[in-house]
Amino acid sequence: MPLDYRRFNGPEDSVSYKRFTKDYLKSYSELYNNLIDEKGRRKDGRALEEARSMCMFFARTDMVSQAKGSAYIELKKTKAVCSVFDPREIPHQNEFSQLGQLFCEVKFAPFSCPNQRRTHAPDADEKALSVALRQALEPTVCRHLFPNYQIDVFVYILENDGSCLAAAINAAGLALANAAVPMYDIITACSVAVIGEKMFVDPTEAEEHLAMMTPEKEGTNHGIITMSMLSELKQVSDFTQIGSMDTDCVTKAIEILEKECENIVPNIQKVLVLNVVQCIEQRKQLEEEAKEREQALNAKMEEWKQLLNSG
Amino acid sequence: MAGLLLSETEKVFILHGVQDDYRSDGRSNIDYRPMELETDVVSHASGSARLRLANTDILVGVKTEIDVPKPDKPDSGRIEFFVDCSANATPEFEGRGGEQLASSISNLMQRAYHSSQAFNLKQLCIFEGKQCWKLYIDILILECGGNLCDAVSLAVKAALFNTRIPFVKAALMDGGNVDLQLSDDPYDSKLLDVGSAPLLVTLCKIGENCVVDPSAEEESCSVISLIVGVTGNRQYYTQEEETDKKTMEGKCTTIAMHGPGSVAPKTLKEAINQGIIAAKSLDEALGQALLRERQENIGFKKHSYGFLK
Amino acid sequence: MAEIYKLIHPVKYFNDYISRDIRPDGRKFHEQRNIKVNVNSLKTAEASAVVKCGNTTVVCGVQLELATPKAEEPELGFLVTNVELTPLCSSKYRPGPPSDNAQVQSYMLSDIFSNSKCIDLKDLCIVPDKLAWVVYCDIVCLDNDGSLVDACIIALMASLKTLSLPTVTYDPETEEIKVDPDVRTPLKVDGCPVATSFAVYKLTERNILLTDPSAYEEEMCGGLGAHFTVCLNKGLICGNHKFGGSHLLMENQEEVLKIAKERANLVVKVIDSCIKNEKSIDK
Numbered sequence: 001m002p003l004d005y006r007r008f009n010g011p012e013d014s015v016s017y018k019r020f021t022k023d024y025l026k027s028y029s030e031l032y033n034n035l036i037d038e039k040g041r042r043k044d045g046r047a048l049e050e051a052r053s054m055c056m057f058f059a060r061t062d063m064v065s066q067a068k069g070s071a072y073i074e075l076k077k078t079k080a081v082c083s084v085f086d087p088r089e090i091p092h093q094n095e096f097s098q099l100g101q102l103f104c105e106v107k108f109a110p111f112s113c114p115n116q117r118r119t120h121a122p123d124a125d126e127k128a129l130s131v132a133l134r135q136a137l138e139p140t141v142c143r144h145l146f147p148n149y150q151i152d153v154f155v156y157i158l159e160n161d162g163s164c165l166a167a168a169i170n171a172a173g174l175a176l177a178n179a180a181v182p183m184y185d186i187i188t189a190c191s192v193a194v195i196g197e198k199m200f201v202d203p204t205e206a207e208e209h210l211a212m213m214t215p216e217k218e219g220t221n222h223g224i225i226t227m228s229m230l231s232e233l234k235q236v237s238d239f240t241q242i243g244s245m246d247t248d249c250v251t252k253a254i255e256i257l258e259k260e261c262e263n264i265v266p267n268i269q270k271v272l273v274l275n276v277v278q279c280i281e282q283r284k285q286l287e288e289e290a291k292e293r294e295q296a297l298n299a300k301m302e303e304w305k306q307l308l309n310s311g
Numbered sequence: 312m313a314g315l316l317l318s319e320t321e322k323v324f325i326l327h328g329v330q331d332d333y334r335s336d337g338r339s340n341i342d343y344r345p346m347e348l349e350t351d352v353v354s355h356a357s358g359s360a361r362l363r364l365a366n367t368d369i370l371v372g373v374k375t376e377i378d379v380p381k382p383d384k385p386d387s388g389r390i391e392f393f394v395d396c397s398a399n400a401t402p403e404f405e406g407r408g409g410e411q412l413a414s415s416i417s418n419l420m421q422r423a424y425h426s427s428q429a430f431n432l433k434q435l436c437i438f439e440g441k442q443c444w445k446l447y448i449d450i451l452i453l454e455c456g457g458n459l460c461d462a463v464s465l466a467v468k469a470a471l472f473n474t475r476i477p478f479v480k481a482a483l484m485d486g487g488n489v490d491l492q493l494s495d496d497p498y499d500s501k502l503l504d505v506g507s508a509p510l511l512v513t514l515c516k517i518g519e520n521c522v523v524d525p526s527a528e529e530e531s532c533s534v535i536s537l538i539v540g541v542t543g544n545r546q547y548y549t550q551e552e553e554t555d556k557k558t559m560e561g562k563c564t565t566i567a568m569h570g571p572g573s574v575a576p577k578t579l580k581e582a583i584n585q586g587i588i589a590a591k592s593l594d595e596a597l598g599q600a601l602l603r604e605r606q607e608n609i610g611f612k613k614h615s616y617g618f619l620k
Numbered sequence: 621m622a623e624i625y626k627l628i629h630p631v632k633y634f635n636d637y638i639s640r641d642i643r644p645d646g647r648k649f650h651e652q653r654n655i656k657v658n659v660n661s662l663k664t665a666e667a668s669a670v671v672k673c674g675n676t677t678v679v680c681g682v683q684l685e686l687a688t689p690k691a692e693e694p695e696l697g698f699l700v701t702n703v704e705l706t707p708l709c710s711s712k713y714r715p716g717p718p719s720d721n722a723q724v725q726s727y728m729l730s731d732i733f734s735n736s737k738c739i740d741l742k743d744l745c746i747v748p749d750k751l752a753w754v755v756y757c758d759i760v761c762l763d764n765d766g767s768l769v770d771a772c773i774i775a776l777m778a779s780l781k782t783l784s785l786p787t788v789t790y791d792p793e794t795e796e797i798k799v800d801p802d803v804r805t806p807l808k809v810d811g812c813p814v815a816t817s818f819a820v821y822k823l824t825e826r827n828i829l830l831t832d833p834s835a836y837e838e839e840m841c842g843g844l845g846a847h848f849t850v851c852l853n854k855g856l857i858c859g860n861h862k863f864g865g866s867h868l869l870m871e872n873q874e875e876v877l878k879i880a881k882e883r884a885n886l887v888v889k890v891i892d893s894c895i896k897n898e899k900s901i902d903k
Binding site for chain 1: 662663664665668675677679681682683684685686687688690698700701702704706707708709710711715717718722723726730754756758760762763764765786788797798799800801835
């Protein structure tokens, strides 16, 4: 790889110290036993089908002052920031495009992954996430309203503890709504990790890592599925699966994810409603202040008039 | 497809055809168009294949190199996909136009081959933790006539089936170095086990139904397509009659959506099932064709058909 | 009304405020924005800090790697600092390689940091000529609302002060490396450089100094060009950057130094109390 002269680089042969710790390479069963305790609970205390949307979910808008709309989403440790900018003309394009376009970029912070430092240049992972994000958002945005324009959606993942595509889609949906981009429906996403018979809803990084590894027993299902939905319209806007699983497993996962996507909707709605309420209150306050000022001015005016008349 | 103009009535005609499972060119919804396949076309590559599906023309070459395995998977080899969209294929690929498509296809292939149930990377291991084979799969798109993903996955599987890897003996020397010994005989090589390698099936949603292998006209009637990667069945790829005829269920290795539209969950489930059925028949046909060609090869009766010879 | 006025007569709008001795966001000329620091909020990094100065938000994450030292400096470890201006922090930045602005910020930060000599690179060496730590400090800007360098330095220092290094055993015979992440020694940090930015605004004859300018004020003063940054470490100047723009009077300089000194003390106090709080929560 050519050296990047626009940044400061460390030595080329540097490796993460974690490779030399004693628990770097663990066997499959060891990792598996680390995930679930005897009672079938996960490491962070959740049940298998329990998503983080209920108790470990935090979302807010207006995170970035310079952006038109922005959002921040936290699923326990997974943290994603998203900002959306004003539509601008599509650069380097000669043809007229009837529909507006979305430009999406997902980027990991260099320090976002536990085992390895992320490179600054976009890698295949980030590109795939960006494509998936655009695929998920396209059906929900009223693109016919801004022909020949593009909306930039940037997502930055500060910490990756699993389900980062789902977090990115949720954050982007919220940021688009915050930026007052017309949309057909609220978009939500969730993912599930499959290991054998078990389905880990809203997996953590450790669970995802294990789901991507192939089990020792031949023919066992494993993999990750992420699905994004427009809940009101009952439409799936993006569906990505990786791993190896049979159809029954996929069908079951679709049902679980459908329900889970719906569960996230109230969370997003709450944030949006709160925003509207705040906005109205702020405006009311401003109007009141303006009225007071006007009254004061009017009073002054009357005074002057009286002075003039008398003088 | 640029420059393809369809009137509303033509679109309705196609849509009605799909509804009745009888498409405008006479196929049913899960039928492919006829295709041509030829293996071992590039003499410098370890394995190669050329596939022509209607107007889509794909050339795949497999290169093998010795590399160091990834530290977190010391007992596995590596596989990498590169897609090159030639500017000859379609005018849209000129300049950097094809780059996005190329990266999305290579990404899709990488994901489809990720699971070791689809392609076992352990067969590429030479010496655990030290040396392994790395397969570079170069996919050249010579002409683009729609349905690229399916054609690419078929050609890649055929090229891998054709790939020969030399036998290498490895011994651990002093100081942690590995000594590799390569046989002088070029025929002293092994074939890869690719029976379970996945095939991609693109399902194009037209109206309420999905069709496989859409023509350009059909593609313009659809806003969303679903790409399903399904593992192959090993028994189609060996001559020996296997004693235990257990039918291996095709498994999904990757699913992705493409296009600006969306689908209802019910349609999604149906489409995945349809994709698995289509993949099964496709896999069987590919296995037969490859075995027949190998047979011809052994008897030196092989004729070269392609433009490359 | 005010918004429209700002759009149509941007200079006049700004002048109206400045000539009445107040800034558009209601601050006085030398008033600074609130500083908020939060350490160790990211668990994937070895040490991390989130810093907010008003709206400006930066996150610093530290990661540790091992490498062989350079042949010409066998006793020194590595410390690599980079400032990333993500496209999401302002509409001015595009995705892709770092812009000129990001490079300037990166260089400035690294200059200030190495001049202050607050970290001895010899501490990062494990076995001379064989093994040394590489400390990657990535500073990411999430929201750029002016005075970026100030916030970056605070984030960097706060995270370095909480950083601890795992113990490493190196066997010179077999060249085997073993790391025990449970036994850690904190990194020695000597002092704490603090940067204070000023924007110089030329209003008719007199030059006005604005402390801790916001992005809007920076732009009104002519972008980064009219920026003046003073850095102090334990009362000593360790960096002084003035990029073009309007000239600075001698009498202003003393005033600037005084403000910077006060601010340095304040920032050090903020960082220390934040780390103390974090530690008490941990226990």
